[in-house]
Amino acid sequence: xxxxxxxxxxxxxxxxxxxxxxxxHRSIDAAAPEVHFAAQVLGIRDGSRLLDLCCGTGxxxxxxxxxxxxxxxxxxxxxxxxxxQELVGDxxxxxxxxxxxxxxxxxxxxxxxxxxxxxxxxxMDENLAVLHGIKSALKPGGRLFMDxxxxxxxxxxxxxxxxxxxxxxxxxxxxxxxxxxxRVNKRTRITGPHGDMQEISESVRLFRPDEISGYMAEAGLHxxxxxxxxxxNALTVEAPRMILVATA
Ligand SMILES: C[S@@+](CC[C@H](N)C(=O)[O-])C[C@H]1O[C@@H](n2cnc3c(N)ncnc32)[C@H](O)[C@@H]1O
Numbered sequence: 001x002x003x004x005x006x007x008x009x010x011x012x013x014x015x016x017x018x019x020x021x022x023x024x025h026r027s028i029d030a031a032a033p034e035v036h037f038a039a040q041v042l043g044i045r046d047g048s049r050l051l052d053l054c055c056g057t058g059x060x061x062x063x064x065x066x067x068x069x070x071x072x073x074x075x076x077x078x079x080x081x082x083x084x085q086e087l088v089g090d091x092x093x094x095x096x097x098x099x100x101x102x103x104x105x106x107x108x109x110x111x112x113x114x115x116x117x118x119x120x121x122x123x124m125d126e127n128l129a130v131l132h133g134i135k136s137a138l139k140p141g142g143r144l145f146m147d148x149x150x151x152x153x154x155x156x157x158x159x160x161x162x163x164x165x166x167x168x169x170x171x172x173x174x175x176x177x178x179x180x181x182x183r184v185n186k187r188t189r190i191t192g193p194h195g196d197m198q199e200i201s202e203s204v205r206l207f208r209p210d211e212i213s214g215y216m217a218e219a220g221l222h223x224x225x226x227x228x229x230x231x232x233n234a235l236t237v238e239a240p241r242m243i244l245v246a247t248a
Contacts, residue, residue: 006185006203008122014200015077018190020057022200024166026115028059028087035063037230038112038145041245044069048109051137053099054117058084058092065091069110074102100126102133111138113146119205122181127205131219138248144221150228150235150242151206154184168193182206209235209242221246 044050046068052061055073057080064071071092075081081094088094097103100121111134121127134144155177163172172189186202207215213223223246228239235242 006122006183006201010201010203011076011120014202015056015075016079018198018200019077019080020083021166021169022171022188022190026059028062031059031114032063034114034147034230035060037232038114039064039067041225041227041232042110042112042143042145044110049107049139050110050112051104051108052092053102053111053113053134055084055094056080056115056117058087058094060112060114061088061092064112072104072108074099100129100133102130102137104137106136106139108138109142111142111144113144115147116149116204118146118148119183119207120203121205122183122203124205128215128219131216131221135220135248140248142248144216144244144246144248146244146246148212148242148244149184149204149206150239151208152237153239154206156237158184177206207242209244212242212244216244216246221248 044067048069050064050069050071052073055061055075058073061071061073061084065088073084073092073094074097076096076098078096081096084094118130119127138144158175158177160176161174170191173186175184175186177184183203183205187199189197189199191197209226216223223244225245226235227233227243228235229241233239
């Protein structure tokens with residue numbers, strides 16, 4: 001496969017049985033301080049209605065359930081939702097759906113979107129549709145917490161090639177930035193214990209903070225704070241993340 005052949009629907013294959021192996025470091029425990037920070041910033045109140053958009057295996061919902069909020073999770077991956085159901089049981093309502101067509105209107109006080117779960121679509125209008133869907137799923141005055149990649153630190157720290165092992169799996173990862181599309185792309189080759197090999201692709205749009213704030217404003221979401229990490233530090237060139245808090 002050439003470096004340049006990323007399909008618009010790459011996400012339909014990337015988030016299946018191999019995802020929890022490739023991203024095993026994104027664990028339930030690692031989600032605890034992330035939820036702690038989000039709750040501090042958002043001030044989640046008893047009775048709040050909260051949606052984890054792109055909830056994956058439910059690792060953030062697991063920690064969010066310490067608050068007396070009404071919890072919902074939406075994700076496209078049947079496999080990751082199955083794991084989420086196992087983890088959170090009846091502590092949340094889980095819905096299979098596509099973030100471009102969020103099936104809720106005027107429903108939530110808070111929407112959270114953790115760990116680079118935005119900017120997936122090659123056509124920017126489809127990413128904008130996600131923001132419009134978030135705006136209409138939030139109650140007026142509701143808030144969005146979005147944790148995205150810091151474009152500047154990705155540009156300076158990107159490792160073009162790395163190899164590692166997770167259990168009996170050998171993982172070979174190639175990463176590159178496409179300046180034409182402003183996307184960071186990744187191709188991962190996973191070789192299993194019996195020599196069986198699978199490849200998955202990932203592709204995420206990079207945004208300058210002013211650019212994503214502009215797109216959010218177009219959708220009626222007003223960015224009120226931007227952080228560079230889960231400790232509340234400012235967004236700098238070296239900051240690991242770009243965390244946005246916006247109000248509908
Ligand atoms: C990087 S993972 C993050 C998952 C979770 N937020 C976490 O931190 O563990 C991105 C998630 O987005 C979901 N996803 C990808 N494309 C989607 C789509 N079109 N609609 C809804 N969910 C999608 C994937 O299934 C996956 O669970």
